[in-house]
Amino acid sequence: xxxxxxxxxWISGTEAPEPADWMVxxxxxxAQEMVxxxxxxxxxxxxxxxxxxxxxxxDTIDDDERMIVNxxxxxxxxxxxxxxxxxxxxxxxxxxxxxxxxLHTGMEKTAETLTFLQGxxxxxxxxxxxxxxxxxxxxxxxxxxLGVEIPPRAQAIRVLLTELNRVSSHLVATATNGMDIxxxxxxxxxFRERELILEFFEKTTGLxxxxxxxxxxxxxxxxxxxxxxxxxxxxxxxxxxxGDYEDLLKENPIWKGRTRGVGxxxxxxxLAYGITGPTLxxxxxxxxxxxxxxxxxxxxxxxxxxxxxxxxxxxRYRVRIGEITQSLRIVEQVMHSMPKGDYKTGDRKVSPPPRxxxxxxxxxxxxxxxxxxxxxxxxxxxxxxxxxxxxxxLGCYLVSDGSGTPQxxxxxxPSFSNLAALPIMMADSLVADTVACIASLDPVxxxxxx
Amino acid sequence: xxxHSADPAPSGDQLLDSILQSVPSAETVRSLGxxxxxxxxxxxxxxxxxxxxxxxxxxxxxxxxxxxxxRTDHRFEVVINLLSLQHNRRLRLLVPVGEDDPEVPSLVGIxxxxxxxxxxxxxxxxIRFAGHPDLTRILMPDDWVGxxxxxxxxxxxxxxxxxxxxxxx
Amino acid sequence: xxxxxxxxxxxxxxxxxxxxxxxxxxxWPATFGLACCAIEMMATGTAHNDLARxxxxxxxxxxxxxxxxxxxxxxxxxxxxxxRQVYDQMADPKWVISMGACASTGGMFNNYALVQxxxxxxxxxxxxxxxPPGPQSLMHGILTLQDKLVSGELSR
Numbered sequence: 035x036x037x038x039x040x041x042x043x044w045i046s047g048t049e050a051p052e053p054a055d056w057m058v059x060x061x062x063x064x065a066q067e068m069v070x071x072x073x074x075x076x077x078x079x080x081x082x083x084x085x086x087x088x089x090x091x092x093d094t095i096d097d098d099e100r101m102i103v104n105x106x107x108x109x110x111x112x113x114x115x116x117x118x119x120x121x122x123x124x125x126x127x128x129x130x131x132x133x134x135x136x137l138h139t140g141m142e143k144t145a146e147t148l149t150f151l152q153g154x155x156x157x158x159x160x161x162x163x164x165x166x167x168x169x170x171x172x173x174x175x176x177x178x179x180l181g182v183e184i185p186p187r188a189q190a191i192r193v194l195l196t197e198l199n200r201v202s203s204h205l206v207a208t209a210t211n212g213m214d215i216x217x218x219x220x221x222x223x224x225f226r227e228r229e230l231i232l233e234f235f236e237k238t239t240g241l242x243x244x245x246x247x248x249x250x251x252x253x254x255x256x257x258x259x260x261x262x263x264x265x266x267x268x269x270x271x272x273x274x275x276x277g278d279y280e281d282l283l284k285e286n287p288i289w290k291g292r293t294r295g296v297g298x299x300x301x302x303x304x305l306a307y308g309i310t311g312p313t314l315x316x317x318x319x320x321x322x323x324x325x326x327x328x329x330x331x332x333x334x335x336x337x338x339x340x341x342x343x344x345x346x347x348x349x350r351y352r353v354r355i356g357e358i359t360q361s362l363r364i365v366e367q368v369m370h371s372m373p374k375g376d377y378k379t380g381d382r383k384v385s386p387p388p389r390x391x392x393x394x395x396x397x398x399x400x401x402x403x404x405x406x407x408x409x410x411x412x413x414x415x416x417x418x419x420x421x422x423x424x425x426x427x428l429g430c431y432l433v434s435d436g437s438g439t440p441q442x443x444x445x446x447x448p449s450f451s452n453l454a455a456l457p458i459m460m461a462d463s464l465v466a467d468t469v470a471c472i473a474s475l476d477p478v479x480x481x482x483x484x
Numbered sequence: 485x486x487x488h489s490a491d492p493a494p495s496g497d498q499l500l501d502s503i504l505q506s507v508p509s510a511e512t513v514r515s516l517g518x519x520x521x522x523x524x525x526x527x528x529x530x531x532x533x534x535x536x537x538x539x540x541x542x543x544x545x546x547x548x549x550x551x552x553x554x555r556t557d558h559r560f561e562v563v564i565n566l567l568s569l570q571h572n573r574r575l576r577l578l579v580p581v582g583e584d585d586p587e588v589p590s591l592v593g594i595x596x597x598x599x600x601x602x603x604x605x606x607x608x609x610x611i612r613f614a615g616h617p618d619l620t621r622i623l624m625p626d627d628w629v630g631x632x633x634x635x636x637x638x639x640x641x642x643x644x645x646x647x648x649x650x651x652x653x
Numbered sequence: 654x655x656x657x658x659x660x661x662x663x664x665x666x667x668x669x670x671x672x673x674x675x676x677x678x679x680x681w682p683a684t685f686g687l688a689c690c691a692i693e694m695m696a697t698g699t700a701h702n703d704l705a706r707x708x709x710x711x712x713x714x715x716x717x718x719x720x721x722x723x724x725x726x727x728x729x730x731x732x733x734x735x736x737r738q739v740y741d742q743m744a745d746p747k748w749v750i751s752m753g754a755c756a757s758t759g760g761m762f763n764n765y766a767l768v769q770x771x772x773x774x775x776x777x778x779x780x781x782x783x784x785p786p787g788p789q790s791l792m793h794g795i796l797t798l799q800d801k802l803v804s805g806e807l808s809r
Contacts, residue, residue, distance in 0.1 A: 134622060134623065135621075135622055135623035135624060135625070138623040138624065140632060140639075140640075142608075142633055143632060143633055143637075143639055144639070146635075147639060178516055178517075179516065305541040305542050305569070306541075306542075306595060306596050306597060307595075307596055307597035308542050308543055308544055308545075308595065308597035308598075308601075309597070310542075310544075319569070321569055326572050327572070415515060415516055416515055416549070416563075417515060417516045417518060418518060418545075418563075418565055418574070418576060420544070420574075427544060427567075429544065429545055429565070431545065431547055431549075431563060431565070433549050435554060441549065441550075441551070441554075442549040442550065444545075444547040444549075444563075446544060446545040446547075446565070450600060450601075450604075451544075451545075451597060451600070451601070453600065454596075454597050454599065454600055483623055
């Protein structure tokens with residue numbers, strides 16, 4: 035052991051002590067020795083001025099060094115009860131396996147016990163961030179089997195409500211995406227603006243969520259008095275709030291550092307794995323069922339399909355923000371062009387007689403009673419109807435055996451298929467990006483498990 | 485239940501004709517405007533490969549319908565929804581499956597996204613997908629007995645109890 | 654007697670009351686969101702409704718640090734063991750709010766997949782009705798729990 039001196043701390047800027055005295059006291063080998071044999075390149079790596087992508091090239095580590103970490107089902111960043119088995123190699127995610135079913139509610143079984151009219155209460159609870167889309171999809175499928183025509187006002191109300199719902203869903207997606215990465219202000223802002231839409235929904239449908247408002251045959255009620263002012267307020271305030279979000283995140287270096295180039299998925303992978311919605315559009319594919327296979331008269335409105343180019347978390351966030359703007363555009367057009375007329379079909383097979391007739395006529399009362407107790411019979415057939423939900427293609431496969439309840443009701447849940455993207459996005463990425471990937475996919479577990 | 489409305493598909497559809505060329509046993513119908521092809525399980529892989537090469541890039545959905553008490557020969561029907569983005573068309577394949585040996589070939593080799601959907605169909609209906617890499621339960625717990633969405637599986641509702649209501653002796 | 658002017662310097666109470674008061678004012682919920690109600694629970698905690706007014710906004714990610722479990726949503730048969738495990742991991746004293754119709758009774762889903770009422774698994778102190786209960790309902794449930802605590806109806 036070398037001799038110790040009184041000068042064991044050297045404050046930089048002061049006069050350096052005798053080298054032999056303090057260096058040798060630290061370690062016998064001498065700290066300076068190690069650096070001297072290094073190459074300049076390796077030196078830069080150690081200082082961090084040169085970054086090496088060691089997690090994609092080097093795959094020679096033994097299996098013993100791999101570790102399986104269980105994330106969820108009770109975890110604050112899994113957006114519900116998603117469970118992931120993550121195989122780690124140090125900080126690097128090698129494999130991911132989503133394990134689902136923790137919210138399996140048996141809704142497809144319950145749907146077989148409910149009449150076609152009651153089915154709306156069931157499907158609206160599937161994707162609880164976009165309940166109106168579920169109702170619309172189911173109603174369109176039933177109407178396709180029934181072959182009833184929907185009056186223009188009902189169609190416009192449906193478009194108005196679903197597009198507002200898309201805005202509120204994307205607000206939550208952006209808010210939770212921000213929260214998961216650490217931008218907690220975004221969480222507060224997103225939910226603040228969502229309340230505006232929820233208040234309008236409560237005024238219109240009676241409930242903040244799970245509305246059961248869009249029903250086979252039309253909608254449950256007409257829009258409330260003063261809806262134009264409310265919708266106008268929503269458009270004005272959310273448009274202003276979007277400016278705040280852009281200030282907050284768009285050019286934020288931390289946000290970009292956490293999201294750019296993270297969780298990349300290509301268009302080919304999306305097609306192979308059946309991934310739709312903003313995730314697909316962020317790869318550059320301009321596939322939007324509202325444009326390609328329009329429903330409910332949405333082709334009459336002018337809007338653009340928002341696409342990204344790189345397919346990373348940042349692009350998915352940009353696509354969602356863009357879709358909020360486009361949805362508000364549609365909402366504004368619907369507001370100005372709302373047709374007059376009835377809000378549900380006049381087909382007495384599906385919709386009950388008007389209130390006035392029920393007061394006057396015994397037959398009308400019985401008619402009303404039978405529709406709401408037995409339900410209406412739907413002709414034999416099977417059909418598939420798809421709409422563009424906030425998370426992608428939302429489909430409903432419906433089989434009727436001619437009775438009042440469906441023989442089979444299956445929902446093609448976008449979140450369920452999109453979960454297949456997680457292993458692709460997260461393989462060979464850093465474990466810190468796991469949460470960013472999940473959040474950018476925006477899975478709703480009620481939709482996944484049903 | 486009578487058969488679904490089975491209008492013959494309009495002839496002269498080049499895409500559909502070229503896909504169905506190699507599978508003569510496939511039967512084409514139109515159901516409420518949708519293009520539907522009924523195909524046997526043995527011909528399924530050939531047809532799906534043709535459809536994949538013909539431009540149906542995406543397998544949107546795989547599910548099963550149970551026709552217990554309605555159909556005598558083939559109780560289940562596997563429903564495969566394909567989507568072509570380049571042609572903007574949909575194609576639905578119906579594969580009748582018997583109750584005794586419910587097995588169809590897996591589509592995972594052609595559409596990797598079929599993995600989760602086939603697991604769900606297996607979990608809910610007990611249809612086996614031959615060649616699937618990991619055919620295990622997905623929604624129900626691993627030790628669950630039975631396949632819940634079969635029509636002969638009870639809904640499993642329990643009678644509602646009102647705890648505070650006075651006991652009737 | 655100059656020291657008697659101004660606010661009183663001394664307060665007499667019982668130990669139990671003091672403890673209950675402290676428990677009431679710093680109840681930390683666990684983030685146990687399951688389904689639709691979880692979204693309303695998040696809405697309760699965020700800007701518009703601001704649960705922080707009642708000293709409850711510190712949602713803890715770890716059950717070890719939480720006193721209150723808000724079972725927000727439907728509990729499936731697969732989730733039930735997990736729920737019980739999370740409850741067991743919470744430190745005493747602990748309370749449970751069953752939020753929503755599904756958690757309380759199974760709601761409209763009386764079928765094979767759901768536990769018909771979370772009180773079959775964990776003891777529940779307050780049931781909040783609704784499908785889903787709005788933020789005001791959840792706040793009322795939380796205030797009810799605080800009232801029950803302070804009045805001594807619930808003492809742990």
